[in-house]
Amino acid sequence: MILCDIGNSNANFLDNNKYFSLNIKQFLDFKTEHKVFYINVNEQIKDHLKSLPYFIDLEPYFSFDTIYQGLGIDRISACYTISDGVVVDAGSAISVDIVSNSIHLGGFILPGISNFRKIFSFISPRLKCELNTQVSFDAFPQKTMDALSYGVFKGIYLLIKDVAKNKKIYFTGGDGKFLANFFELSIYDKLLIFRGMKKVLQENPQLITN
Amino acid sequence: MILCDIGNSNANFLDNNKYFSLNIKQFLDFKTEHKVFYINVNEQIKDHLKSLPYFIDLEPYFSFDTIYQGLGIDRISACYTISDGVVVDAGSAISVDIVSNSIHLGGFILPGISNFRKIFSFISPRLKCELNTQVSFDAFPQKTMDALSYGVFKGIYLLIKDVAKNKKIYFTGGDGKFLANFFELSIYDKLLIFRGMKKVLQENPQLITN
Incomplete structure (x- = not known):
């Protein structure tokens, strides 16, 4: 399979x-x-x-409780195995979804980390640089590379922290492992979306045997 | 002049x-x-x-106290008339600088609002849309337009709030007026950068008379 x-x-x-x-x-x-x-x-x-x-x-077989209009099936699948927590899928975009009692409460979207870098390089050649993954969140940046890294990483951090409160945070996607490091109550699961798909197949065994 | x-x-x-x-x-x-x-x-x-x-x-005539490497002269000029506060210049990029006792403490950079929109449209046609300037920060978004708007506007808001604490915030630039609405202790000054230039000219009157 x-x-x-x-x-x-x-x-x-x-x-x-x-x-x-x-x-x-x-x-x-x-x-x-x-x-x-x-x-x-x-x-x-x-x-x-x-x-x-x-x-x-598999999309028609997900039964997922949300009032969000047009929620992507990848986000649904990543949330599908979680009864309570925040799901962060950090790829070309970063989606953040909040689940409580197996109900999807809503979510938001940010550009992915590599796309932040791309847009900076479009804005000005002076802003074309690597990001510093070690930048401190507790000191004001003193050079361009840190100024961009702080804006991107601390921005992502504050947004997730603000919605997560004391919930567990489930990270997936290419940059999920890196972002998970910012939080104590976090789990990185590369296969989160596939777990949702597997759950649908367990709920619909006829799909495998047919 | x-x-x-x-x-x-x-x-x-x-x-x-x-x-x-x-x-x-x-x-x-x-x-x-x-x-x-x-x-x-x-x-x-x-x-x-x-x-x-x-x-x-005018760049050589600014005497500005900072350890920030390569701080743009536009950011210096905007900070030049402020002895205490946060300066936000919201144009194609958004720069945020913190000034205390006429000393620049550091700063960070984000993409400008129109460039956030541009990057979303590059990532996926599904993310190509207007932003909702009225999006609530107190409710989880329930559709794509609000999900993007919340990510952009609340992200900018949380980052500025985090560094501003109780300082006054001085906004300038094309999106400065809009962003100033998110804060109580805020001022929008379209001519902030020019005020810094005028201060330099007052300090160097020979430039005008020569």
Whole structure:
């Protein structure tokens, strides 16, 4: 059984317990004769996916309690195994979702860390630089690299801390491991989205046997 | 007497009390036979400025107490008239500087509001939308537009609030008026950078008479 989570930049796979990632161009050439259970937020490849044999969209099988309009299925899946906590998926964008008693209370979105860097380099050549992952949150920055890093990392930190209060925070996505370091009550789970997909399959065993 | 503050996108002028703005392309065609006192952070037009008669660079005349490496002269000028407070210049980037007893304690930088929107539209077509300037900071967002607006505006708010404590906050720049609304102890001063330049001229009257 293969699980596949398709975003705007990449398609991430879990083939039994083996994780791998393809960019969208590579994904378009991907062929298999095994069943692939997928979720997808990439509008541009929706038609392509429908044309693929063996590919089964899991989205209709999630029963998730939210009043959020148009919540991405990747965010739903990441929240799906959590009954209480904050879910942070830090990829090309950073989504932060609050779950309480298995109900989704809402969420917000920030640019991903690499996209912050990209936009700084567009604004001015003077702002084109690496970010300092060790920047102090307790001292005012004294040079450009720290000024940008403080703005990005402390901004993300304050926003998450403000909604998390004493809830546990579940991080996933490429920058999830790094951001989890800022918090005591945090867990990094690379496979969080796949766990939501697995839960749906447990709730719908007919999908596997059919 | 004409004052001119040149950034990466625009050159802003104060001709006596008349304010006007040229984009950089327009600025390159700008001619005058009056003295223009300028500050400039745009590396690409430094040589052009040196070739202009009547243009006098005010940067060497600022005496400003900071250990910040490479602090932009626009940020210095905005801080120059403040003895105590936080200075926020919200343009294509948002700079936040902390001044205490006429000493610059440091500062940080964020993307400007329009550049946040630009980066969201690059990340995904689903994230391409207007921001909601009325979004509540006290309720979790329930749709994409509010999720993005909350991330941007509350992120900016929390970062500024965290450094400002009970200091007065001086806003300038295109989005300064809007951001000032989030704070009680705030002032919006469109001409803040020009006030710093005027102070330098008062301290160096020979520049005007020569």
